Amino acid sequence: LAKTTQPISMDSYEGQEVNITCSHNNIATNDYITWYQQFPSQGPRFIIQGYKTKVTNEVASLFIPADRKSSTLSLPRVSLSDTAVYYCLVGLTGGFKTIFGAGTRLFVKA
Amino acid sequence: NAGVTQTPKFRILKIGQSMTLQCTQDMNHNYMYWYRQDPGMGLKLIYYSVGAGITDKGEVPNGYNVSRSTTEDFPLRLELAAPSQTSVYFCASSYAGMGSDGNQPQHFGDGTRLSIL
Numbered sequence: 001l002a003k004t005t006q007p008i009s010m011d012s013y014e015g016q017e018v019n020i021t022c023s024h025n026n027i028a029t030n031d032y033i034t035w036y037q038q039f040p041s042q043g044p045r046f047i048i049q050g051y052k053t054k055v056t057n058e059v060a061s062l063f064i065p066a067d068r069k070s071s072t073l074s075l076p077r078v079s080l081s082d083t084a085v086y087y088c089l090v091g092l093t094g095g096f097k098t099i100f101g102a103g104t105r106l107f108v109k110a
Numbered sequence: 111n112a113g114v115t116q117t118p119k120f121r122i123l124k125i126g127q128s129m130t131l132q133c134t135q136d137m138n139h140n141y142m143y144w145y146r147q148d149p150g151m152g153l154k155l156i157y158y159s160v161g162a163g164i165t166d167k168g169e170v171p172n173g174y175n176v177s178r179s180t181t182e183d184f185p186l187r188l189e190l191a192a193p194s195q196t197s198v199y200f201c202a203s204s205y206a207g208m209g210s211d212g213n214q215p216q217h218f219g220d221g222t223r224l225s226i227l
Contacts, residue, residue, distance in 0.1 A: 034215065043114075043200045043218025044153070087152065099169075100145070100152035 004088045009105040018075045020104050022088030025069050033064060033071045036087045038103070044087060048073070075106075083108045112136050116201050116219035123191045123226045131186040131222050133201030141204045142184040143168075143216065144176065146197040153200060159184055191226045198223050 005023040012018045024033070032051050036044035048055055050062040050071070061074040075082055085103040117132045135142065140161045145153035145168075155168030159178040173195060175187040184203075188195060202216040 036216075041221070043202065043220055044216075045218070046215035049215065100154070102150070102152045 003099065004090055004101050006086075006088050006101060006104045008102065009107065011107050011109065012078055013109050014079055015077050018078050018082070018106060018108075020073045020075075020086055020088075020106070021070055022073070023070045024088070024090040027068050027090050031090050033062065033068075034089045034091075035060070035062065035073045036089065036100075038085045038087065044100075047086075078106075078108045080108050080110060082106065114201055114203055114217050114219035116199075116222050118222060119220070120223045121225070123188075123224065125191060125193065125226060127191050128187070128189050129191070131188075131199055131201075131224070133184045133186065133219060134182050135184075135201075135203040135217070136182065137203060137205070137217065138181060139203035139205045139217070140181065141214075141216075142178065143202045143204075144174070144184070144186045145200045145202065146170065146195075147200060147221075148197050156186065156199075188224075193226050196224060196226045 032049055034049040035047045037047050038044040048057055048060050048062045050064050052064050052068060055062045063072045073086060083106060085105050087100050087103040114135045123129055143158045144156040146156055147153045154170045156170055156174050157165055157168055157176040159165045162178050162181050165176050165178050178184050199222045200218050202218045204214045204216045
């Protein structure tokens, strides 16, 4: 199982771009990289997923270098409502082969 | 759509009591999961199921049991509640998942907050 390493916490201000990097040195060939967001008292919510290069959706962008040993979640122009815990997961499929680490606590200040 | 529904939302148990946490999904997902989340920690997989009649252990299965008689429902049973099982429990589901078509995202319920005193 691929283990991931993320910063424990990050602070930002409203309107800034936030980049959260995740290290996954043991990623396997067929593994995908998935990011989830979790607000207090709620279950995690899927943000974005990628395999290589760059993926963008209406919420975030995911940058994955060629060696795939790390990935960066980019949140453009964060707002107070983006204060949450962000989890990086690496695994094949189904969830039972992935591990939720402690995540990165992002605190957005006014 | 309701998505993943968990009941109850809160519960207090006494040591040694038993209870069942209910989870149902209306998305026709074949994969379902149970996680627990302790304060300030990530989620740990308790049990998972890849379809009706098929279940398997995750990281922390001791003290729990599951069954999957239908696609929609995946109840989690605590037989002899212990203080170490005080946690927030999340149920999730996803569609298919095997193969090279990617890691199908999991859809989570809002959790059951369980305290054992």
